Amino acid sequence: MSVAGRDIAAKEIAVEVRGLDIAVHEASGNRIPIVRDISFAIPRGEVLALIGESGSGKTTIALALMGYSRFGADIAADVIRVGDMRIDKMSRSELTRVRGRRVSYIAQSAASGFNPSRTILSQVIEPLLVHRLADRKTAEARAVELFASLALPSPETIGSRYPHQVSGGQLQRVMVAMALITEPELVILDEPTTALDVTTQVEVLKTIKLAMKQSGATAIYVSHDLAVVAQVADRIAVLKDGTMCEEGSVEQILNAPASEYTRSLMAAAQPEARPDAQAAPDNVLTVSSITAGYGRIRDGMPAKPVLRDVSFSIRRGAALGVIGESGSGKSTLARVIAGLLPAAQGDVMLGDEVLPRAMARRSREQLRRVQIVFQHADTALNPAQTVREILARPLAFYHGLKGPAADARVAELLDLIQLPTDVLARRSSELSGGQKQRVNLARALAAEPDVLICDEVTSALDTVVAAAILDLIDDLRRNLGIATIFISHDISNAHAFCDDLLVLYAGSVVELVSRARFSEGLHHPYTRLLVDSVPEMDTGWLARRSAADAPAIARDAISPALCPFLPRCSQAIVGACDTEWPPRRERDGQSILCHRDWGELRPSGHGVQGRTTVMS
């Protein structure tokens, strides 16, 4: 049987893999297969995406094309061919001559992939030098050319910087330059945009797509994100537990997935919008004019302010999404509400009761009513305690439950989070990622809180597991009437699960919007940028998406007296945005922090609300 599908039989095959098996050997002599019987072929100049969750073997397979394996795993295959090279038959020294010259690699985290103590330029030209393809001068000139074509700022001088002096998005582009500098036949991209914020991801994705097209190289694009892959790949291979579920053209996989697993992946990636909750009219939590940060507080202003004048309220049983990119202050907000970080100014009110700012001065009852579920279940569960101990403690602490009463309640809680009772005796190291997050959630529920703060609870989980956890939280808050604050960087998920959304930028609330208003598409310029940056599961999205508009007012740094989004805002008004703090504009169900009035705002292009309908 031919490994290449019929649709590519006519094209020239640049990369061919047949019968690939990869296994690790344990010290005890056991051989554990991590990848089994993988076969595929890529026509010259095309991009094959390897899609899968963690542990699916996608990176392992991609690295096998360089004859490289981690942890001493061994690679066995009938054929691994790149162009005229049989990678599977090569000696170590032959492989060294191929790597970085004819096959090159772009790593997920450019920040750790670059050597911190050498300049960018010296690392980018290193492949040319070690493979003796050019002298230093020619190599440097070539690098500067590439920097320019990858839209890096000041291409002539950026090379003399060290990796820590360049932003994450730029560094990722520098890594693309390093991979392309030897004009390889095959480029392996390992989740190149996963570590980036969504707004940065779009720009990097565009440059990568353009650069790959120009170089004419064949590529393997490793990712967990179908929507991203839809923009850059020609073909997709879906992997699960080291085996291939299906392989085909992008259109075929997206429009007519053959395997059940692919369908579940797609469903999980596109959450359906939930109906608004039947929330009671009374506010259970009110946050008014919170300013908080780190360092010494002087005149109500901390040395390093993180949150500025944050206000919102949430009704019993409602869900509020708090959206922001890394560093926007969203986790700090959770810590302030819980009292872990006392606010410098402003109040947190539980019902009609003003909570003391510092946790130490709150009563046990007040503490019980607000519970946080932390992002990383790995570190949120004490590794020395069993699940039973973890769940029993809040029951004893808040409700004085002991003995059989506590056991019965623990069993109920397990039932709520849909885990079998045999997990009770286990420690967190013996649970899967999803199970840990469920226990983490159950511990918060044990307190029977009025307010549940979920801090990025799904960001460390695979898509399918994450979707199940979100569904669970959604059901629980509806059934138990718990007001829920979802902290997230993913606006499409938050939109699907929350009644209201709060968008944070550099510590300020730039927009607070109800679900009904959201779908009208009139947003603060930053929300608009966020909405427009979420990739859709549609091959034309990246091409359709108009280039991000350039900032209207060039400005390097954020000034505390001006709108924090000003340096990136394409709709800024000269004479207003660069002179004074923006006003808060309010209308029913929406408020924004902007100099532009409702009528002057540019509506968002496509958007999150469109995404949920594209595939239906």
Next chain:
Amino acid sequence: MTGRIFAALRTLPASGRIGLALVILWLLIAALGPVIAPHSPGAFVDESVFSGMSRELWLGTDYLGRDVLSRLLWGARYTVFLALGAAMLAVVTGTSLALVAAIRGGWIDEVLSRSMDTLTSIPSKIFALVLVAAFGSSLVLLLVIMAVIYVPGNFRIARALAVNLISLDFVQVARARGEGTAYIAWREILPNMIHPLMADMGLRFVFVVLLLSGLSFLGLGVQPPLADLGSLVRENISGLSEGASAIIVPAIAIATLTVGANLLIDALKPGARS
């Protein structure tokens, strides 16, 4: 717990098994030495001094014609038990202070950390000499001195562990729940420090044995008529030029104890069996 210990022992590499055997051997000798010793440690058993190994006197005689084997069996208890006691005392004190510093933070942490940094800037043997010169070297004093010298090292390690654990979310969860300091220290933090702390105590034990034997070798440690293993090396130093077993045997004995303990600790380190 015991099940886990047995599982760990079963996967122990050869070096670790040798280490374990040596440590157990020395613990037995320390406990039972006087019972199995053929002679009294002070008895003059032979006319000739520095006699070599023989069928009657397995390890020969010392500079006064006493039985080296018996003196070794008697002396081991001072070395082993003093070192065990000092290591435990150092770890309990250092860790308690470290927990206080890490949990309370602020000026308490500043003061404690600064003091401990100061003490670690005094090389351990130099520190020991100053302490012995000032206070003398009775057994109790030696125990306390050894413990004092190794408190700062343990403090540093324990504080680093505790600070690291405190930054983890499960401690934040406990704090947000409203738990008191004692609960957090005792139930959330300490159980996660036991393994590295045991390893550290093992290392401190090795250090104390070396330091104590060194002091005794210099004549500043255990004082006659008592004699630990280091004292045995010292009192027979004049036999060195004739290569007497009376000096080499106790020196090797100390090394088997410390090297054995060190091999065992290394083999029990997490990740050592990969």
Next chain:
Amino acid sequence: MARSENSRPAWLRIAPLILYRFASSLLTLFLVSAVVFTISGLLPGDAAQELLGQSATPEQIAALRHEMGLDRSAPVRYFDWLTSIVTGDPGVSYVANMPVRDIIAQRLPNTLVLAGITAVISVILALVIGIVSAINRGGKIDRVLNIVTLSLVATPEFLVATLGVLIFSVKLLWLPSISLAPDEASWTETLRSLALPVLSLTFVVVAQMARMTRAAVVDQLERPYVEMARLKGVPFRRIVLFHVMPNAIGPVVNAMALSLSYLMGGALIVETIFNYPGLASLMVNAVTSRDMPLLQSCAMIFCGVYLAMMLVADVIAILANPRLRA
């Protein structure tokens, strides 16, 4: 952010750090002096009583106390003592009845020679052993070296020294077992007399140093940038030299400095065994004779040298850090 960092020249960022580190070392040394003085000068009983013995009359003791300044308050005595140490004239040895300064001036150079030679040899050996085990980590060579260094770290100095004497001077008769080289001794004689002390010290110091070097290099080898370099086709030798070593300098130098503190402890034993006329054996004698002024001065010299080594290591680490250098 990157831009504002670049606008300041590198030395402006580095100089305050080094100054701060220097001041911090001085503060530590000051605190160490307080600890040493408290333990050896204040806490023990009455030095006058001890010098004069049980038969002395109270008047005699009082007179001597006054003469020695023991009747003044503790802080005054401490600051007098500190001044005398700082100005390089820490008084007269109780026992030898000679200025402490002169005694130390005689002995210090000998110890510096011994420590210096040992340091140079051990640093070179440790670098080689540490790097070789690191790049072969998990392999046969690494495992053997691990067991060897692990055992040597726990071996008492006097065992190494006595075995050395037994083998090289008793059995083979190659080297002298006592290193009292006369002043007019020839170069080769001096070196021969130093051979056994240096050998014994090196054995003990090198193991610790090599283990810490290995750990520092392994830590770097496991970073993602090393994998990236391999995937660029960079030969392994070049990875170690041009990628790993520049990042490992800081931790390696720190490891070296920490291990060299073992040198001082080791010197106590080794100088005593070989009757080497150095500062360490002088200090041991000072303890035996409870000669406090001499003991305090020796202790302060050892602590000062140790702190100075740590300072140098920190400064090198600061200079090697690209985040500060760039």
